[in-house]
Amino acid sequence: MALIRLIFILLILRPIARFWTGADVFGRENLPTKGPAIIAANHNSHVDTLLLLTMFPARAVMRLRPAAAADYFLTDPVVGWFSRRLIGIVPIARDRAGTGEDILAPAREALAQGDIIIIFPEGTRGDARDRMGRLKNGVARLAEAFPDAPVAPVWLQGAGRVLPKGAHVPVPMNCTIHVGAPIAWPGDRARLMTALREALDALKAQAPPLRWREDDADGAG
């Protein structure tokens, strides 16, 4: 199954991502290729996961585990099989947050095994207006548990136009991926969240104007 997943990501998903979106990567040298490591990205589209899975060199692909909402991806058995086996998600039971249950336990387990966790700290897809939502601090709790794991900020530009929330037809449009310098554990959660937010804002400022006309008029957040 691991081999099928590798073939699926490298030979099917990667050419689709390149053809459909260009998937230009800036700051590739910042990308951690060994686990345990955390990739924290903004989230506007299912295409985000596609871009993040296909940007890594082959040797790191088997280590990639996108953290994904169990309530969304694991309710349908077909989608669930696809998400678990081919995409390799770590399920996060968003709906059980605050009940006292440790919903990050599967992600911690993966980090302990030396995997690279991909996490969207906004917790859900935004409205593709390039505005970052409030960042949830799950990423800081993971980083606290693994202080040696670097947290790499990644800004994804353009994916929200390829397949916005609620759309069913992906339209080919260029996307760019901006990887920032990994953030070392600064000692406490609040400082990590501030550093992450600042890093994502800085990456966003470098991104080309792959956005809608009206978002441009807004000053893009």
Next chain:
Amino acid sequence: MSDVIAAALRFAEAVPAPLVWGLGAVLAMLTAGALAALVLPRLRPGVDHGDLRRRVNSWWVMAALLAAALLAGWRATLLLFAVISFLALREFLSLAPIRREDRLIVLLAYLTIPASYALLAADRYGLYLVFIPVWVFLAAPFLMACIGQIRGYLPTAALFHWAMMTCVYNLGFAAYLSRAPADHAPQAGGAGLVFFLLLATEANDVAQYVWGKLIGRRKIVPKVSPNKTWEGFIGGWATTAALIWFAGPLFTPLHGVGLAMVAALLPLAGFAGDVTMSAIKRDLGVKDTSALIPGHGGVLDRVDSLTFTAPLFFHLTVYFCFGETPWP
């Protein structure tokens, strides 16, 4: 096994001799470029020559793809140009300020690529001429009106049309040259016409750049393209005109006045395409249209001159060599 060798020999014999020599000359130039990229860092250490190396490496890949398509025949040439049109159009529509309601129109704009190239493959030249400039020109704004978003309607409609005309319609003429029958282009066939158009266009880009680097002083369009100079423009024009005048008769049926017209106008068209795309990029605030081709930027950065030279070369060749209409 002997069948394979015999087939390969038959294939090689079918390739016109000028095309073989032309591709050989390109190979020699690429080798010279690769040697320069190897030697320069040793002569002038400390200066970063990574960009030159990336540029030359990308030229190898682009030349190999084009040579393979030209040798494989007009179907492969049309297919390659359809892919180039797609990548250029994707870059254009991704950077252009379109509205979120226009996602459907973006999808339809892509569909003009298979439609246009299918018309070329079927040799329906008359239909091709009117498909984008008339039918799509009328249909796209109507569909946009049906979607109902009025804000920014006119600039967006104009933008879609400009994108389809340059990236699909204009580039299609370059590909369509490959369908010229052997009796129309006895020198090197349709593939020879495509080869010569690309050679002249890219040679003009490179010659303008090199002359500008060597003796460039006076800026020609400082607001749009600050690196372009009168010296680069004139030097490039003279070099390309000479190349067309002397090499044109080897690859094309052009001669006399027609050849002189192409020699004089193609370098101007190449410059115009380059500057026009620069104006668009400057307006959008980007340097490159993407990072697809290392050292060059995007596909649109590479084919900007070709979007102007292709229709010019096509129509001048048809007018002076074939009469009012081309072959079908």
